[in-house]
Amino acid sequence: MSASPKKLKRSFYIRDPQTVAVELLNKVLVVGGRSGRVVEVEAYGGADDPASHAFKGETLRNSMMFRKGGLLYVYFTYGMHFCANAVTGKEGEPSAVLIRALEPLTGKSEMRLARGLPENSLEKHLTSGPAKLCQALGIDRNLNGTDLISGEKGIFFLDDGINPPANPLNTPRIGIRSGTEHLWRWSLH
DNA sequence: CTTTGGATCGTCT
DNA sequence: GACGATCCAAAGG
Numbered sequence: 436m437s438a439s440p441k442k443l444k445r446s447f448y449i450r451d452p453q454t455v456a457v458e459l460l461n462k463v464l465v466v467g468g469r470s471g472r473v474v475e476v477e478a479y480g481g482a483d484d485p486a487s488h489a490f491k492g493e494t495l496r497n498s499m500m501f502r503k504g505g506l507l508y509v510y511f512t513y514g515m516h517f518c519a520n521a522v523t524g525k526e527g528e529p530s531a532v533l534i535r536a537l538e539p540l541t542g543k544s545e546m547r548l549a550r551g552l553p554e555n556s557l558e559k560h561l562t563s564g565p566a567k568l569c570q571a572l573g574i575d576r577n578l579n580g581t582d583l584i585s586g587e588k589g590i591f592f593l594d595d596g597i598n599p600p601a602n603p604l605n606t607p608r609i610g611i612r613s614g615t616e617h618l619w620r621w622s623l624h
Numbered sequence: 625c626t627t628t629g630g631a632t633c634g635t636c637t
Numbered sequence: 638g639a640c641g642a643t644c645c646a647a648a649g650g
Contacts, residue, residue: 477642486642496635513643514632520642533642566643610642627649637639 440595445584448504452478452523452530455504457621459521459532460603463593466572469545471537471562472597475622477608479520481529486614489529499580500529507590509569509579516566519574521583521592535609536622537562539571546571600624 443462448455456478463470479487481500488497488510499508499522508520508531520531539546539561546561547554550571562568569575583591603621608614 479642488642491636494636510642511634512641514634514641516641516643518642535642564644570644608642625650628647630646631644633640635639635641 438596440593442586443583443592443594445503445505448521448523448583449525450504450523452480452532453619455521455523456532456619457603458599459534459592460599460621460623461597462599463540463595464534464537464572465589465591465593466574467542467589469542469572470540470593471568471572472540473534473536473592474538475534475536476620477533477535478523478619479531479533484614484617486608486611486617487529489531493529497529500531502526502580505582505584507574507578507581507583509574509576511576512566517569517575518565519569519572519578533565534568535565535620537568537571549573 456476459473459476462473481489489500493501503526504523506522508522509517511517520533522531524530539558562571581588581590604624605618606620608620
């Protein structure tokens with residue numbers, strides 16, 4: 436018999452974003468009836484990380500990154516896309532983990548509908564990007580700041596017993612212009 | 625298959 | 638006033 440699925444606790448998130456990023460691999464993101472297994476993540480820091488939204492200090496947009504770990508940070512970009520992060524670290528120490536890709540588990544029909552894809556579309560197109568997965572799961576600005584521990588609004592991360600990979604792929608982050616020396620992106624093989 | 629350019633707007637300088 | 642932690646359709650090989 437295997438352990439029953441367990442919601443991640445606050446202490447899981449109150450650590451450095453690199454550690455949390457790696458350990459979020461193979462966890463399950465649940466948003467209402469839709470869920471997917473985390474297969475790609477990136478870590479973002481604060482004043483030490485020029486690629487981070489929080490690099491130049493706190494603003495209205497990035498303020499969630501400065502809050503305590505275990506909150507959801509949703510930002511809007513390119514005039515049309517949302518991306519979702521799990522806030523990490525302590526209050527006042529900005530950092531977060533960007534969820535870049537999921538493997539769809541439940542609610543695939545709803546995801547296709549939300550993405551505007553036909554019922555017979557390939558599963559790999561549903562949540563294979565940070566903005567795609569937000570569209571598929573219905574994540575938008577209204578969910579910014581949601582607490583992932585209380586599970587309000589039915590959104591949280593689940594440990595269903597599948598451990599993070601021992602040797603995840605470790606590469607530079609995508610779509611950034613500075614901070615490329617850091618290998619802060621992790622994905623399944 | 626890969627490459628290219630358009631869409632579209634909140635945020636910060 | 639510029640541009641972004643992006644995506645997709647269309648065109649080209």
